[in-house]
Amino acid sequence: MPAKKLSQSALALWVRKLIETRRVVAPQAKAEHFAYAPLSQAEDLRLDHDVTILPPRKYLMPPSEVLLRFTRKDGYTSVIEHEPMILFGVHPYDVAAIAQADRYFLHDRPDIHYQTRRRSITIVASDVQNASEDVFAACLGTATVHDGFDVLLTRVGDAYVIESRTPAGDALLALAQDLQEADPVSLGRREQVWEDAQKLLRRQVLKCNPQELPALLDAAREHPVWEKRSQTCFSCGSCVTVCPSCFCFDVEDELDPDLQSGTRRRQWDACLLSGFAVVAGGHNFRKRREERYRHRFYRKAKYLPERFGFMGCVGCGRCVKACTAGIANPVEVYNTLLEGAS
Amino acid sequence: MKKLRMAIFDFACCEGCQLQIVNMEEGLLDLLDIVEPVEWREAISDQSEEYDLAFVEGSITREEDEQRLKDIRQRARILVALGACAVNGGVNRLKNAPDMDEVRRCVYGNSATMPHLATAPTKAVGEVVKVDFEVRGCPMSRREFTYIVRCLAAATTPVVPTYPVCVECKLRETVCRYEFNEVCLGVVTRAGCNAPCPAGGQWCYGCRGLVDDPNVNGAKDIMDKYGKTVADLRSRMELFNSVEARQCQGQ
Ligand code: SF4
Ligand code: SF4
Ligand code: SF4
Ligand code: SF4
Ligand code: SF4
Numbered sequence: 001m002p003a004k005k006l007s008q009s010a011l012a013l014w015v016r017k018l019i020e021t022r023r024v025v026a027p028q029a030k031a032e033h034f035a036y037a038p039l040s041q042a043e044d045l046r047l048d049h050d051v052t053i054l055p056p057r058k059y060l061m062p063p064s065e066v067l068l069r070f071t072r073k074d075g076y077t078s079v080i081e082h083e084p085m086i087l088f089g090v091h092p093y094d095v096a097a098i099a100q101a102d103r104y105f106l107h108d109r110p111d112i113h114y115q116t117r118r119r120s121i122t123i124v125a126s127d128v129q130n131a132s133e134d135v136f137a138a139c140l141g142t143a144t145v146h147d148g149f150d151v152l153l154t155r156v157g158d159a160y161v162i163e164s165r166t167p168a169g170d171a172l173l174a175l176a177q178d179l180q181e182a183d184p185v186s187l188g189r190r191e192q193v194w195e196d197a198q199k200l201l202r203r204q205v206l207k208c209n210p211q212e213l214p215a216l217l218d219a220a221r222e223h224p225v226w227e228k229r230s231q232t233c234f235s236c237g238s239c240v241t242v243c244p245s246c247f248c249f250d251v252e253d254e255l256d257p258d259l260q261s262g263t264r265r266r267q268w269d270a271c272l273l274s275g276f277a278v279v280a281g282g283h284n285f286r287k288r289r290e291e292r293y294r295h296r297f298y299r300k301a302k303y304l305p306e307r308f309g310f311m312g313c314v315g316c317g318r319c320v321k322a323c324t325a326g327i328a329n330p331v332e333v334y335n336t337l338l339e340g341a342s
Numbered sequence: 343m344k345k346l347r348m349a350i351f352d353f354a355c356c357e358g359c360q361l362q363i364v365n366m367e368e369g370l371l372d373l374l375d376i377v378e379p380v381e382w383r384e385a386i387s388d389q390s391e392e393y394d395l396a397f398v399e400g401s402i403t404r405e406e407d408e409q410r411l412k413d414i415r416q417r418a419r420i421l422v423a424l425g426a427c428a429v430n431g432g433v434n435r436l437k438n439a440p441d442m443d444e445v446r447r448c449v450y451g452n453s454a455t456m457p458h459l460a461t462a463p464t465k466a467v468g469e470v471v472k473v474d475f476e477v478r479g480c481p482m483s484r485r486e487f488t489y490i491v492r493c494l495a496a497a498t499t500p501v502v503p504t505y506p507v508c509v510e511c512k513l514r515e516t517v518c519r520y521e522f523n524e525v526c527l528g529v530v531t532r533a534g535c536n537a538p539c540p541a542g543g544q545w546c547y548g549c550r551g552l553v554d555d556p557n558v559n560g561a562k563d564i565m566d567k568y569g570k571t572v573a574d575l576r577s578r579m580e581l582f583n584s585v586e587a588r589q590c591q592g593q
Contacts, residue, residue: 030515030517031517032517032521033517035515053512053515053517054512054513054515063513231559231560231563232557232559232560232563232564233557233560234506234508234529234530234557234560234561235505235506235553235555235557236505236506236508236509236528236529237505237508237509237512238508238509238512241509241512241513242512252501254489254492255492255493255496255498257369257372257373257375257376257488257492258372258375258376259376259492259495259496268513270505270509273504273505273509274504274505274553274554274555275504275505289555289557322512322518324508324518324520324529324564325529325560325563325564325567326564326567
């Protein structure tokens with residue numbers, strides 16, 4: 001469907017309509033920050049948010065989800081939890097991270113839990129209006145996106161250009177009133193927004209092409225940066241918990257009070273936590289803080305690019321703020337390695 | 343399935359952890375399906391010679407208590423420390439100043455020399471006998487308590503968090519107390535409480551004790567970053583982690 005134009009008031013009416021028909025989850029104010037939460041009124045929607053505390057992955061793969069119920073007598077039954085939902089106002093870098101999750105969980109042997117939930121989610125992406133202070137998406141090519149969503153909203157002055165890319169997106173747009181054809185001026189302004197995003201979403205500058213990172217890391221295993229920076233690491237996993245590109249999980253069983261039945265859950269895990277690499281028998285193959293700290297950068301900028309062709313980082317900058325010790329910033333780490341390499 | 347014979351004992355404490363058990367309401371009935379209380383001063387009048395599962399609440403502060411605890415240990419197949427007082431001495435440990443006579447005079451005034459008030463430096467249960475499992479927190483977490491009992495009844499090993507409270511803060515999307523210019527002990531404190539304090543606008547005071555490998559040195563270093571001093575950090579640790587606080591030197 002060709003791009004349309006929607007006034008601010010028509011957008012609010014459309015959002016109201018969407019809330020009436022479906023569960024809408026969108027960025028809203030939380031203390032001085034923003035968080036995705038179910039939207040109960042259009043007025044709470046904050047398309048001007050800079051970044052949310054947790055990425056929308058909390059809806060694609062909840063922090064704790066039931067995989068199955070079991071009983072001692074009768075074996076198990078899979079539990080597929082899902083609820084039709086519109087993820088509204090998703091920034092391009094988070095759209096890119098969802099595409100990565102799709103790659104991990106839908107290809108080869110699809111994960112039925114992820115797949116079912118993913119199919120019931122419609123994504124309304126939104127170009128960034130205010131850049132967060134730590135963002136570097138433009139350095140990684142995720143400041144704007146051109147696929148991976150159902151609808152894209154771009155603010156152009158007082159109005160929005162809105163474009164659907166899928167039948168699910170068309171169905172949402174059908175609920176909007178006062179949709180106009182997007183005029184060439186508005187479309188030109190949208191191009192300008194995309195161009196500006198390349199500058200705005202570059203609050204930190206990675207001093208190399210991301211394609212060079214695997215080779216850079218390859219030579220840096222013994223670099224002093226790991227030991228030095230990890231001295232103040234609390235192994236708190238915050239850098240990973242807030243990351244849209246991290247998908248590690250742990251599986252745990254819990255018995256019901258009668259001890260005859262129980263629940264198996266999948267929970268978010270984090271490679272920075274001290275127990276992450278403990279295996280049966282109690283051996284921990286990443287026992288030292290430094291090894292865990294280093295692993296995160298290797299996974300993101302070497303192992304994943306080598307295996308899948310993309311970095312496990314979309315440059316949202318969340319980890320920078322989330323790390324109490326102030327050591328999680330990937331740009332600082334890669335740039336430090338570059339200094340030594342040149 | 344045979345029910346586990348359970349006993350609960352209290353030492354120096356406020357008995358707040360036992361109260362958590364009594365207050366479980368329907369949860370208590372579920373619990374009684376898998377355990378049979380054979381000794382529990384707060385709830386029943388029976389006494390028993392041996393137990394599958396002994397819960398010990400409170401810290402050890404008198405010599406005769408050490409003996410009583412050793413006796414309990416001998417009769418118990420599994421011994422579980424209940425709450426901060428038992429796990430690491432909790433608030434009771436605050437009194438472990440170099441001069442115990444001064445502590446006695448301060449608390450008991452003229453009666454300080456009475457023999458039954460002969461208080462000794464506070465010990466955690468694990469400093470006197472072997473502890474098999476711990477239920478942390480002040481008061482202890484009910485959810486964790488029932489979980490551990492269920493695991494023990496089913497002969498599986500309970501998995502309790504070894505990571506810091508920050509994990510649970512992030513999952514709840516609580517804005518970090520450091521952003522409000524406060525010192526929060528969550529970075530070195532063991533999770534499992536679901537971080538209610540920061541979520542309610544209060545820094546974590548470490549009631550669940552420290553993680554296994556707390557980066558206290560890291561905590562010292564970041565005090566500078568937030569314009570705080572090691573004294574700020576130490577004063578917060580005093581309440582529940584006074585031993586570690588005293589090891590934390592410097593300004
Ligand atoms: S590593 Fe940091 S900047 Fe990169 S995607 Fe994860 S949270 Fe965002
Ligand atoms: S790098 Fe920072 S956020 Fe990550 S585990 Fe260490 S202290 Fe926590
Ligand atoms: S841990 Fe806290 S609640 Fe439990 S007995 Fe001690 S002081 Fe009371
Ligand atoms: S408020 Fe405390 S526990 Fe929560 S993230 Fe910050 S330091 Fe960690
Ligand atoms: S947040 Fe800290 S003080 Fe509060 S319950 Fe948890 S461990 Fe205790």
